[in-house]
Amino acid sequence: MRTPRAAQHPIRRRLTRTRLLLAAGTAGLLACSAVATAQGLEQRPTQDVTRDVGTADLPADTVFYDHPGAIHEWVADNPNDARTALIEERIASQPQATWFSNYSPDTVTAEATAITDAAAAAGQVPVLVSYMIPNRDCGGASAGGAPDFPSYLSWTEDFAAGLGTGPAVVILEPDSIALTTCLDQNEFAERFASLREAADIIHAANPEARVYFDAGHSSWHSPGAIADLLTQAGVLESGDGIYSNASNYNWTDDEVGFAEAVLGELGDAELGAVIDTSRNGNGPAPMGEWCDPADRLVGDAPTVNTGSDRVDAFVWIKRPGELDGCDGPAGQFSPDKAYELAGG
Template identity: 25%
Template sequence: MGALALASGLGVAAGGTAQAAAAARVDNPFAGARMYVNPDWAAHAAAEPGGSAVAGQPTAVWLDRIAAINGTGGAMGLRAHLDKALAQGANLVQFVIYDLPGRDCAALASNGELGPTDLARYQTEYIDPIAAIMADPAYANLRIVNVIEPDSLPNLVTNAGGTAGSTEACATMKANGNYEKGVGYALHKLGSLGNTYNYVDAGHHGWLGWDSNLGPSAQELYKAATSNGATVDDVTGFIVNTANYSATVEKNFKVTDSVNGTTVRQSKWVDWNQYVDEQSYALGLRDKLIATGFPASIGMLVDTSRNGWGGSARPSGPGPLTSVDAYVDGGRLDRRIHAGNWCNQSGAGLGERPVASPAPNIDAYVWVKPPGESDGASSAVANDEGKGFDRMCDPTYTGNARNGNNLTGALPNAPLAGHWFSAQFQELLKNAYPPVTGGGGDTQAPSVPTGLKSTGTTSSSVSLSWTASTDDTGVTAYDVYRGATKIGTTAGTSYTDTGLTAATAYSYTVKARDAAGNTSAASTALSVTTAPSGGGSGCTAAYTVTNSWGTGFTADVTVKAGGSAVTSWKVTWTFGGDQRITNAWSTTATQSGQAVSAVNVDYNGSLAAGGSTTFGFQGTYSGTNAVPTLTCTAG
């Protein structure tokens, strides 16, 4: 086969200024993060039978009224949570910014304290104090993730324009523009801080997944993100399925399937939607957002706190091929009566545990809605929180246009939104997928560690680091392997292998182990070459597969100078299978057959002694995807 030339398209300029900026803000704040566990939520979870198995999971803290900033009803306030995050040794903490004027205009259960015209109060009494606390230098090393105003902007798309689901309150918010102004103000104020990461709520596929909604949603999100001082640079990304129940990935059917000539889109459940799950919706919306004007760096989050749909009702495969409805209804993971049902759903379960980078352009699966916190009261409850009674939380209500006039599927005897609902937590625990054993710990092995890389080499040592794996009971140790031999165990996410031979290639993998003795599969192997004897000139290169899916993958290569500065470099290797590079960045790469050559581009060829740079590429394969042995030549 002929050579394929690939010019560099991306990269970070060398030099102190660019490196300082990169150190201050990362592309994906969840990657490599130690996530904060809210002790208020953890205490509730641990007090439930079997709840200790998941009480260590990170969840978001909802700032749902002005008083919540300083703490209410014995619950900690914003500053107390940030202080506790530091005490835990965490470096990422999640908050939900949730007090817009006329909040959640289509759902009475989550109404708030501020009226439709209270924009000034929202700005000065709510956002400004939050921004002032987050700006405290004491928290400068925390990555503060803010989920901005769930349900607000999606309501402007579907519930404010005279459609069957429209409400007078939503029409008012669309007319006065306070939702857009409020979101814009929050993005601007919080985005101006160097360590905050704003993710704007973008509904879910069962709300905005239709062609008629997706484009207008992207336009509405862009309008808000460029309102009241905000720019698209204040947005790290978007979150889908916040506090909802839609399946992350529908495994038993695809939107392109047909049954006897009838497409899945025509089934009653899918109802002509373009998407059947949250991950595909998130990525489809991301494409629309980038086309609308958001930068290609935006990432997506999926709230997986209550979309596990496990237990005995979980289908093991597609439904029968007797009709498209039988095929979809028999196989769908989401067992709600209707996708428009949103309140305290019967049969729901805990979903995928929080984890960074589970798929390309998905920054993380997160638990933004803390499991066990009610969606709303099942009957009217007097309160001073501004929360009303929504019939969608009443299990006897026969529904409305937004849920196809079906029963709500809500659990009975539910408290106010945000209050602890023990019966719901037990339901989620029982139906969790991946499953959880009551009180005995999670039956799942830990997740595979990711991001294994070399952080330094000498002629006799290799220093490694990796991203912590996330599982239900918590990883207690990592086992490090050189080739097939375990060479050490560490409780941290770094390790230095010593006593090595100069200028020699070594292959490393890491496994995670939990307190119950469950061990993960091995991480992707990393090949590292020690420096020449005495740390002399030359360079080394380390290869890491950063992601893989189906027949595709991405990989990074880190080039490091030896004991002397270099002015250029070239990395070569031979693939062991049929891997083909389709796109590369921060290098000019050529491939002929299995042989690959990658050379520096103009901005990353010069490296100081011991300095390093990274390039990457995307590729395809159909067989194995083993890590090749690299050779680095310096100029």
């Protein structure tokens, strides 16, 4: 997945609750409406919002599930490679998100079920990335997605049907909110409406699923600007929180501060955040380079013990060793890159 350069801009029960938009919240929506109007969208009136999403934090004893992927296959197939031991110790041993990025409507339910069933059997929580929004990555290295929005929502129904009934973390469409520069007025409106509906579909299929919306990262949009976009995308009505630093390299402390600031702008004390710490052990690359930069390291291990009341978890959204699209096709596993990230 591509995240633009910083210089150019990386067990709960569902509770129904009514959210009253008081002075701060109303001001936020008015600012949001101004942004929408500037982009040619119809301004919507401010109104009370009823949410039907879960509100409890992930339990303190949460263990994230690691579904086998390309790195595990490589380790199994290369026991005598000099790089294997370090890659296995530092990366393959850690729970990582599973990406749903190939448009396969006929098999996505079974693919999701295989992960959520295995996680439930282990008493663990899977992290799944829905990465199927039309015009994904604005046609960049990770271009693709569903052919149109009706197909996207139909695919989301199939994806959600495989989420089971246990707790799950869903990372909803990386870069879908932070990266919209390629969209015209109608595409912008349709994308944001579809994000809201996708979250609702997921919650309806599995009330235990927590859905996090894209907030970019601390070197991209300001907290106020991304909060306006998140509001337009429906995070206040349909989301459980936000995520930042997906596939990027910014320091964890910077992302915690950024996430807390965005949540403050949103004005909803029940929203949380997750932060991608998979590749930020050395912090950001020089000049904000995002595409397979050299000399990076894996970061903090996945955990719910974040030290912040607003940050629900550190998770490995990007699977270390899978390329960004410069050293090879986006998503392809590179043992050389994995070894470098492992500290080799």
